[in-house]
Structure formats: C-alpha cells, structure tokens
Amino acid sequence: MLSPFVELRRQLHQIPEPGFQEFKTQQLLLDQLAKLPQDRLTIRTWRTGILVYIKGLNPSKRFGYRADMDGLPITEETTLPFPSQHPGYMHACGHDFHMSIGIGVVTHFTENPMQDDLVVLFQPAEEGPGGALPMLAAEELQDWMPDQMVALHIAPEYPVGTIAVRPEILFANTSELFIDLLGKGGHAAYPHQANDMIIAATQMVGQLQTIVSRNVNPLDSAVITIGKMEAGTKQNIIAEKARLEGTIRTLSAASMNKIKGRIEAVAAGIEASFECQVTIDWGSNYRQVYNDPALTVEFMDWLRGRDNVTLFECTEAMTGEDFGYFLEKIPGFMFWLGVDTPHGLHNAKLDPDERAIDVAIDTITAYLRYKSN
Numbered sequence: 199m200l201s202p203f204v205e206l207r208r209q210l211h212q213i214p215e216p217g218f219q220e221f222k223t224q225q226l227l228l229d230q231l232a233k234l235p236q237d238r239l240t241i242r243t244w245r246t247g248i249l250v251y252i253k254g255l256n257p258s259k260r261f262g263y264r265a266d267m268d269g270l271p272i273t274e275e276t277t278l279p280f281p282s283q284h285p286g287y288m289h290a291c292g293h294d295f296h297m298s299i300g301i302g303v304v305t306h307f308t309e310n311p312m313q314d315d316l317v318v319l320f321q322p323a324e325e326g327p328g329g330a331l332p333m334l335a336a337e338e339l340q341d342w343m344p345d346q347m348v349a350l351h352i353a354p355e356y357p358v359g360t361i362a363v364r365p366e367i368l369f370a371n372t373s374e375l376f377i378d379l380l381g382k383g384g385h386a387a388y389p390h391q392a393n394d395m396i397i398a399a400t401q402m403v404g405q406l407q408t409i410v411s412r413n414v415n416p417l418d419s420a421v422i423t424i425g426k427m428e429a430g431t432k433q434n435i436i437a438e439k440a441r442l443e444g445t446i447r448t449l450s451a452a453s454m455n456k457i458k459g460r461i462e463a464v465a466a467g468i469e470a471s472f473e474c475q476v477t478i479d480w481g482s483n484y485r486q487v488y489n490d491p492a493l494t495v496e497f498m499d500w501l502r503g504r505d506n507v508t509l510f511e512c513t514e515a516m517t518g519e520d521f522g523y524f525l526e527k528i529p530g531f532m533f534w535l536g537v538d539t540p541h542g543l544h545n546a547k548l549d550p551d552e553r554a555i556d557v558a559i560d561t562i563t564a565y566l567r568y569k570s571n
C-alpha cells in the first residue's frame with residue numbers, strides 16, 4: 199500500500215507547470231489541505247502559491263518550511279507508469295517531492311501539534327523568474343514571517359537515507375543571461391552583402407568560454423553555461439538575428455560582477471568585429487544559499503544522533519535556488535536529500551527513489567519538534 203504522500207507525489211508528477219502558471223498544482227494541494235483537520239490550520243493563497251499556518255499548543259516561535267512548485271520545459275523520458283501529462287514539461291528538479299513532503303509535514307502537525315507555530319510555504323517559480331523574492335514581499339506573508347526557515351532539495355547522487363549539508367554557502371549566486379545579436383540578413387550566395395549572426399553568435403559562445411578559464415581565479419569557482427541557441431530561418435538565408443540563453447554561477451558577488459563586466463566587453467568586441475548590435479539582458483538573479491552556521495551545525499549534531507539517516511558534510515554546489523532570498527532575511531538552512539538515481543537534476547530520465555519522501559517527512563518533523571521543545 200502506497201503512503202498518501204507518495205500517492206500525492208505521483209499525482210503532482212503528472213501535472214508539471216511553468217513558473218507562476220502552477221494552477222492545477224495549486225488546486226491539487228488545496229484539495230489535499232481541505233481533507234485535513236482544520237482546527238489548527240489557516241490557509242492563504244498568493245498568486246499560484248499557498249501559505250499554510252499550523253497553530254502550535256503553546257507557541258513562542260514560528261518555524262517555516264518552504265517547497266517550490268514549478269516544473270521544467272523538458273520532455274520526460276522515464277518509463278514511470280505515471281509520466282507527465284503536460285507535453286514538453288516535467289518535474290525534473292524534484293519539486294513534486296518537495297511539495298509532497300510539505301503536505302506530509304502539514305499533515306503530521308495538524309494531527310500531532312508541536313508547541314510552536316509552523317508556516318509551510320508552497321512557492322511558485324523557483325526555476326524562473328523566481329517566486330521567493332515577491333513572496334517575501336507579499337502582504338499575505340508579512341504577519342506570518344517565520345523566525346527560522348528550513349528547505350530541502352533532492353540529491354540524485356546520494357543513497358536514500360542520506361542527508362547532505364554544510365554550514366555557510368551551499369548553493370551559488372546565479373544570473374540568467376539572454377543575448378540578442380542583430381546583424382543583416384541576406385542571400386546565402388552573397389555573404390559579403392550581409393552580417394551573418396550565426397557566425398557572430400558561435401564566435402561569441404567560444405569567447406564566453408574563455409572568461410571562466412582566463413579571467414576568474416581558478417580557486418574561486420564559476421560557471422557560464424549557454425543552454426540554448428537560436429538563429430536562422432532557412433538553409434539558404436543568412437541569419438539576421440541570433441539569440442543565446444544561458445546562466446552564470448559564482449561563489450562570490452565579486453566574481454559575478456567581474457564576469458558580467460567581461461561579458462559586456464566580449465559583446466562590445468563582437469559588435470565591432472561583426473558590425474552588429476548585441477543586447478544583453480541579465481534576467482533573474484538569485485542570491486547564494488547561505489546556511490546559518492550555528493543552526494546548521496546544531497542540525498548536523500542532531501542528525502548524528504538519529505539512526506535512520508546518514509549525515510554527509512558536502513561541498514558547495516553551483517546550482518542556484520531562490521531560497522537564498524529567504525535565508526538572507528530569516529536564519530535557517532537548506533539540505534540535500536538523497537534520492538539515489540543515476541540521472542541528474544534537469545535530466546529527462548530523472549527517477550528519484552520515493553522512499554526518500556518518508557525519510558524527509560520524518561526528519562523534518564522530528565527536527566522541528568526537537569527545536570520546539
């Protein structure tokens with residue numbers, strides 16, 4: 199017999215939706231919350247997100263757990279019997295897990311209240327454009343602001359039962375990167391009368407790859423990835439336009455500024471050498487996920503005393519997370535939850551082990567109860 203939270207994860211898995219369009223997801227979660235005893239619950243919605251307040255027995259603090267809600271534009275290639283029903287979209291970053299764990303935590307505390315209050319936030323648009331910052335500013339959250347926050351992210355590389363975490367930086371600073379190149383289109387047979395943006399864009403991709411290798415201190419990790427490239431209309435037409443889409447990751451704000459400066463310099467060089475126009479849009483930017491050192495060390499010590507989980511002190515990762523914005527305002531931490539699958543995050547074959555859902559619910563509820571007493 200499946201746990202109700204695994205059952206919910208399977209339902210959520212079938213309806214991945216883009217950021218701020220999580221309409222079916224929101225409704226499914228609201229339906230689930232409506233089935234719970236309501237005496238300790240207050241529920242608010244904000245855009246496609248949900249805020250849930252669970253009143254404690256004798257509260258002096260307010261804890262927070264955050265789950266993100268959106269899916270990714272990936273066509274699923276798993277062999278699961280409950281695949282995505284939304285063509286071209288998939289929960290390939292584990293947000294279906296994060297949400298079902300959130301409902302598990304709410305369910306636990308509505309049935310077995312702790313001393314303190316708890317706010318569980320279902321936050322839209324983590325993959326972009328970013329829901330954390332506007333949710334933090336939302337009127338609906340102001341009188342429910344937690345004193346301490348916790349969140350998790352599934353980790354394909356660790357076995358089920360592993361929790362990986364570290365004090366201080368866990369995830370990188372991020373900036374999206376959108377580059378539009380505008381030249382002059384023309385006939386394939388008359389290249390001298392045109393400015394070919396396919397050549398300009400491919401040269402630019404090559405030059406961007408020199409920034410991390412030549413301009414950033416090798417001991418200060420950084421990444422520039424171009425994940426999408428678009429240009430041209432037909433094989434015998436010289437492309438007037440090209441577009442590059444990517445992301446920048448750094449472990450320091452200073453490196454982010456330096457990289458952005460270098461990208462602008464590369465763009466100016468491309469403009470001069472190809473007689474074209476290059477426009478840069480930095481899209482959405484996320485702050486690093488900075489785990490509060492004292493709370494994280496305390497959590498790690500507490501984990502060492504538990505026999506159903508193995509603690510692993512990990513290194514920083516170049517992934518991004520807008521949960522960093524919560525941690526900038528509210529002390530807390532994020533941790534990795536082992537889900538043991540050979541396929542990484544953002545992979546069309548990602549198939550996390552569902553046994554991790556109960557491990558997470560059990561760990562978070564026990565930790566919050568420990569902190570609340």
Ligand SMILES: CC(=O)N[C@@H](CCC[C@H](N)C(=O)O)C(=O)O
Nearest residue numbers: 325326372373374445517518519
């Ligand atoms: C955990 C994870 O995979 N998060 C995403 C966050 C994306 C931020 C933004 N859209 C960007 O691409 O910069 C990630 O790609 O790390």
